[in-house]
Amino acid sequence: MVLTEVQLLLHQGLIKQYYKETGNVKALKGKLEFSGHISKNLVHKERFYTTHQVYDKDHLIHQVLCKALEIVEKCSKGGYLYSKCKTVQLDFPEVKTITVNEATFSRLPKNRKTAPYDTALSIARLIILNYAPNVSSGNEKMLALLFDMNSLWEEYVLVRLKQIQDDYGITVSGQQSTSFWNGINIRPDIVIEKKE
Numbered sequence: 001m002v003l004t005e006v007q008l009l010l011h012q013g014l015i016k017q018y019y020k021e022t023g024n025v026k027a028l029k030g031k032l033e034f035s036g037h038i039s040k041n042l043v044h045k046e047r048f049y050t051t052h053q054v055y056d057k058d059h060l061i062h063q064v065l066c067k068a069l070e071i072v073e074k075c076s077k078g079g080y081l082y083s084k085c086k087t088v089q090l091d092f093p094e095v096k097t098i099t100v101n102e103a104t105f106s107r108l109p110k111n112r113k114t115a116p117y118d119t120a121l122s123i124a125r126l127i128i129l130n131y132a133p134n135v136s137s138g139n140e141k142m143l144a145l146l147f148d149m150n151s152l153w154e155e156y157v158l159v160r161l162k163q164i165q166d167d168y169g170i171t172v173s174g175q176q177s178t179s180f181w182n183g184i185n186i187r188p189d190i191v192i193e194k195k196e
Contacts, residue, residue: 002068002127003081003088005120009065010091015113017059022051057093061108061117066092067100068124100128154189161190170194 022033024040030052037049069089076082098104105125108114154174161172171193180186 002065002072002120002123003084005123006065006069006088006092009116009120010088012116014057014062014093015117016055016057017061017109018053018055019059020051021054022049024049025052058095060098060104061114061121062093062095063098064100064104064108064128065117065120065124066095067098068127071127102129105129158190161192 022036024044024047026047028048028050030050033049033051040049041047066089069085069092073082073085073089076085105121108121158172158174165172173191173193174189175187176191177185177187178191
């Protein structure tokens, strides 16, 4: 799903955003960081140590999506999915590698320009935050899957009882509301009724 969403974003065109960059440049642009300029460019007089704005595709949203693509690549070695992932990564712009956690997703900007990214970012959030590189041991990378075991066990028992209901002359049903007492309803997980 994340590969399909990123391909759709690539087809529509990726957004650019402003971010500040500090470093040595050959032309004076932005604000001259005087103390840094003196310490770094004492020998190289042709350079300027500045802080300036850059309008580029290397911003937080694309860095998060790139991290999700890396995880998909690691989890799908060989086959069609791996091939599709590598194709998407080739079309995706080069961005800085960052460490992504829960706080990173709260810092993502939400505006009309980033609205098309909502689905891709929500899938990327699931992939990145549920990625468990070392669950216990071994070299196999995997995604952690979490189930509500109470619901899963209840559903399993219900299905198994329904499979044998004809053999024992019983009727099995699940999650039916029944009036109990004084206008109060109860809703049992599983109801087993004998014919008499």
